Amino acid sequence: MSQPIENQKQQVNFTLNGREVGGSAEPRKLLSDFLRQEMALTGVHVSCEHGICGCCTVRIDGKAVRACLTLAVQVDGRRVDTVESLAHAGELSDLQKAFRKHHGLQCGYCTPGILMSVEAFLEISPKPNEEEIRDMLGGHICRCTGYTGMVRAIKEVVEQRNEPVPLIEV
Amino acid sequence: MKPKGFEYLRAHSVEQALDSLASNGDDAKIISGGNSLMAMLNFRLLEPKVLIDISRLEALSGIEYKGDYLEVGAAATQAQLQAWPGLAERMPLLALAVPHIGHFQTRSKGTVCGSIAHSDPSSELPLCLALLGGSVVLRSKRGEKVLKAADFQLGMLSTACADDEMVVAVRFPVKRQGAGYAFTEVARRKGDFAIIAIAAEAVGGTIRLGIGGVADKPAVREWSDLATDALDDKLNELAWELGGNDDIHASAKYRRQLVRRLGREVIETAQENGVAVKETN
Numbered sequence: 001m002s003q004p005i006e007n008q009k010q011q012v013n014f015t016l017n018g019r020e021v022g023g024s025a026e027p028r029k030l031l032s033d034f035l036r037q038e039m040a041l042t043g044v045h046v047s048c049e050h051g052i053c054g055c056c057t058v059r060i061d062g063k064a065v066r067a068c069l070t071l072a073v074q075v076d077g078r079r080v081d082t083v084e085s086l087a088h089a090g091e092l093s094d095l096q097k098a099f100r101k102h103h104g105l106q107c108g109y110c111t112p113g114i115l116m117s118v119e120a121f122l123e124i125s126p127k128p129n130e131e132e133i134r135d136m137l138g139g140h141i142c143r144c145t146g147y148t149g150m151v152r153a154i155k156e157v158v159e160q161r162n163e164p165v166p167l168i169e170v
Numbered sequence: 171m172k173p174k175g176f177e178y179l180r181a182h183s184v185e186q187a188l189d190s191l192a193s194n195g196d197d198a199k200i201i202s203g204g205n206s207l208m209a210m211l212n213f214r215l216l217e218p219k220v221l222i223d224i225s226r227l228e229a230l231s232g233i234e235y236k237g238d239y240l241e242v243g244a245a246a247t248q249a250q251l252q253a254w255p256g257l258a259e260r261m262p263l264l265a266l267a268v269p270h271i272g273h274f275q276t277r278s279k280g281t282v283c284g285s286i287a288h289s290d291p292s293s294e295l296p297l298c299l300a301l302l303g304g305s306v307v308l309r310s311k312r313g314e315k316v317l318k319a320a321d322f323q324l325g326m327l328s329t330a331c332a333d334d335e336m337v338v339a340v341r342f343p344v345k346r347q348g349a350g351y352a353f354t355e356v357a358r359r360k361g362d363f364a365i366i367a368i369a370a371e372a373v374g375g376t377i378r379l380g381i382g383g384v385a386d387k388p389a390v391r392e393w394s395d396l397a398t399d400a401l402d403d404k405l406n407e408l409a410w411e412l413g414g415n416d417d418i419h420a421s422a423k424y425r426r427q428l429v430r431r432l433g434r435e436v437i438e439t440a441q442e443n444g445v446a447v448k449e450t451n
Contacts, residue, residue: 001329004179005173006176006177018360026175027176028172028173028175028176028211030208030212049171049212050213051209051276052207052272057275060279064275064278065276065279066205066279068208068274069205069208069209069276070208070279074180076180135269135274135360136273138359138361139273139275140275164200
């Protein structure tokens with residue numbers, strides 16, 4: 001007997017952290033669950049599942065979005081980036097290092113979503129002031145840090161990334 | 171916290187979406203940004219049989235300046251509106267209100283028309299649309315019609331959109347000559363649901379005041395040539411008329427006081443902004 005149409009899995013092909021991947025998902029499967037369960041990317045954290053907390057934030061075509069408010073079938077043909085895309089060959093990214101240095105995390109549950117938000121935000125606003133940084137962080141809930149360390153970390157990364165390229169003396 | 175099963179249709183044209191709406195009626199739901207709809211599906215407050223995804227329809231993704239109004243298509247996001255180059259100059263009220271809609275991480279996907287179609291009483295965009303006297307473009311297999319904001323939003327999460335119709339665009343009137351605008355909002359956290367949202371337009375001796383988050387839909391009042399103390403009376407009457415309730419977020423008394431105090435403040439700011447406009451012209 002064939003399954004009812006709402007239970008039939010659909011093929012989803014997309015670019016995940018720079019790699020072409022494919023999988024199949026029931027229409028009702030949330031992107032957050034699909035990334036964790038089918039793609040084994042457990043850096044995508046799940047908490048409130050209704051878009052309030054920001055833990056599950058990933059980037060779709062570069063934009064920071066809530067994975068819990070997105071269906072897996074909706075990312076067919078899209079580019080998805082998760083926190084796993086940030087470190088390379090075991091070395092943390094500049095942003096991750098700054099978060100560690102400035103105690104931008106404690107338990108770390110909210111951190112993957114925040115890191116992905118910050119990367120998307122800095123692409124749109126490469127030189128934000130503190131108020132703009134805090135406004136952006138307002139889209140995430142962190143119950144450990146009080147956000148101050150995050151603000152410091154982000155400010156440091158902004159400075160580093162905007163430093164003029166040093167002139168090489170000949 | 172997971173949606174019930176449904177059939178997913180990614181529409182390749184507006185016609186295809188309308189066909190599906192016509193045959194599925196009440197069992198189908200349109201999804202674009204999904205910020206509100208997905209949360210409702212996750213909570214199983216809604217259990218549609220078919221979900222029609224219009225988020226990739228190029229034909230609906232535009233923001234177009236049409237002289238008298240700005241037309242925003244059903245797939246255009248709030249972030250797109252925020253980044254529209256003429257926003258501050260031509261649509262000062264929207265420029266003030268949009269940063270209050272959710273957060274950076276939700277405006278990226280949430281659509282302008284989605285907010286209007288969802289009609290949450292505390293949402294910023296339905297309030298702005300009502301205050302500016304904008305309109306909503308609805309389409310179905312039967313044809314297209316344009317409804318005034320006040321005729322579209324009927325109550326809490328309730329609109330005049332029929333089962334076979336979809337919102338294809340909304341039209342926000344552009345800034346009126348010599349008008350000043352102001353907007354403010356009280357929420358637990360900036361971007362969260364508004365306990366109260368207030369918008370005002372002041373032009374000449376006429377004031378238009380819009381209040382969201384208190385009654386079951388945005389309330390708009392227009393007053394002309396009021397004496398200074400008469401404004402307090404009008405605001406007090408309005409505060410009682412709106413009938414705010416006691417709930418976990420605020421008491422009814424506090425809500426009435428917000429209408430009185432912030433209402434006056436927003437009106438005065440709109441008037442000052444109007445004067446500033448005149449001086450720069």
